[in-house]
Amino acid sequence: MKLIFALVFISLCLSFLPSLIARGAYHSSLPSGFTDYSYANSSRRLLEYKQAQSSVVDITRGYMTNSDLERAMKAFVQKCSNISRIYSIGKSVYGFPLWVIEISDKPGVEEAEPAFKFIGNVHGDEPVGRELLMLLSNWICDNHMKNPLARLIVENVHLHILPSMNPDGFSLRRRGNANNIDLNRDFPDQFFPVNDDVGARQPETRAIMSWLRKIQFTASASLHGGALVANYPWDGTEDKRRNYYACPDDQTFRYMASVYSRSHRNMYLSKEFQGGITNGAAWYPIYGAMQDWNYIHGYCFELTLEISDNKWPNAKELPILWEYNKMSMLNLVASLVKAGVHGRIFSSDTGRPLPGSIIIKGINHTVKAGRVFADYHRPLVQGERYEVIASAPQYKSKTTHIWLGEEAMTVDFILDPEVTTEGNNLLRSVCDCTYGSKSRFAFVEFLWRDHLEVYFVLIVILTSLCFLLKRRLKSNLMKHRQSPKRSVMI
Structure with a gap:
């Protein structure tokens, strides 16, 4: 009887052994992203794994x-060498150059014009943006001589296009970069001390941050996939709760997002x-986002554009997605010229x-003027009244009120230096010299009595020179601004 029970026990153990061995072996070689099934379904798992590999190959077919x-x-740059150039802002983790195309009538030459940048493929598994940006x-190259919108962009904007911020993630078919870091969570955050260590940031992130230190962009947009919506700051909240958290330029961002959405x-x-x-x-809070960093530290108004419900659609759908997004992309760039307030500070x-700065009363956000031409470009909502304030260190601020209609407005500021107390004392000491009160009076009387005609002539000459100088300055200002519909000098 004992022998019978022993045989039964051994047979039961042997019956479980194949299953135990197969499950352990399966776990050790399970590809990332696949679900663990029972041993009885091993043949099904193998089939699904082969199908998954095949589908990865299928979805990449037709993409560059x-x-x-x-x-x-x-x-492209060879074909359109008269209006474009190519340059790199850095390299990815694997060393692939982050190439940028600049499109302008004077590519590579700094002008008193707004700059706009498009960034695609922030997430490696969202490749539609890189295709649409090319x-x-x-399209701009082929149409800038015959299409008014394309001509407007080429002649009045410096357009910079980075088709792929994350080439490594694209080649790996995953969201993060080669280090598996989400690049849209890798920027310094305003609410929480994340990503403050410069050395810990990804090379792609550092390249973007360095790019904005070299070029002062007015506005920007990054192209994503997985939804269909134009997203604007803030991306996060102070308490990490999901709710609408408006930035100082909330109205302006809503306007810019609507320009894209309505054109789609x-x-x-x-x-x-x-x-x-x-x-x-309000959608879902995230931290370390690129668009918030752009607005705070780069003085750049950036949108995050979700342009395709499917993150990686079949390449056959790309022409349709291009047609759906074409006018939105063009109108968003053109809005830098067609709307807002622009000008220079002298x-x-x-x-x-x-090189001063511009503040709109009631909006707690400063826009810096350019370093070379002191030009500023300030996106604003149409159909509103604004109080525009120009300021610069050691100069008196100036303020003007504008009504911004359906067209852009140009307001140039001429600021006067501040006269310091030390300057007044120095001037007074020069005038006082060593004369007593009676001597000073006698000296002034002498000058006024015997040289009145000379002073009159000098006053007339100085007045004429000031008038001519002001006319010349105004003429030069008008030449620098090519596109304003309305121009004001303050």
Whole structure:
């Protein structure tokens, strides 16, 4: 009897052994992202794994590889050498150059014009943006001599296009970069001390931050996938709760997002997002986002554009996605010229450009003027009244009120230097010299009595010179501004 029980026990153990061995072996070789099934379904698992590998190959068919993209960008610049150039802002973790195309009538030459940047493929598994940005570049090249909108952009904007911020993530078919870091969570955050260590940031992130220190962008947009909506700051909240968290330029951002949404074939009709736009924190809060950092530290108004419900659609859908997004992309860039307030800041004593700053009363956000031409470009909502304040260190601020209609407005400021107390004392000491009160009076009387005619002539000459100088300065200012519909000098 004992022998029978022993045989039964051994047979039961042997019956479980294959299952135990197979489950352990399966766990050790399970590809990332796959679910653990029972041993009885091992043949099904193998089939699904092969199908998954096949589907990865299928979805990449028709999309440019990183090498294809690099060749396409260089070919584009050769084709449109008169209005474009190519340059790199850095390299990815794997050493792939982060190539940028600049489109302008004077590429590489700094002008008193707004700059706009498009960034695609922030997330490696969202490649639609890189394809559409190359289509946009080629469309502008082919149409800038015959299409008014394309001509407006080329002649009045410096457009910079980075098709792929995350080439490594694209080649790996995953969201993060080669270090598996989400690049849209890798920027310094305003609410929480994350990503404050410069050395710990990803090379792609550092490249973007360095880029903004070299070029002063007025506005920007990054292209994503997985939804259909134009997203604007803030992306996070102080308490990490999901709710609408407005930045100081909330109205302006809503306007910019609506420019994109309304120009889109169906984004504006969204049932999930009213008007096809959303505040980032109201959708879901994130931290270390690129658009918030752009607005705070780069003085750049950036949108996050979700342009495709499917993160990686079949390449056959790319022409349709291009047609749906084409006018939105063009109108967003053109809005830098067609709307807002623009101008330059000058010094009254030298007549030279004065790199100051612009503040709109009631909006707690400063816009810096350019370093070379002291030009500023301030996006604002149309149909509103604004109080515009120009300031610069050691100069008196100036204020003007404007009504911003349907067209852009140009307001140039001429600031006067501040007269310090030390300057007044020095002037007074020079005039006082060593005369007593009676001597000073006698000296002034002598000058006034015997040289009255000379003073009169000098006054007339100085008045005429000031008048001519002001006319010349105003003429030079008008030449620098090519596109303003309305121009005011303060």
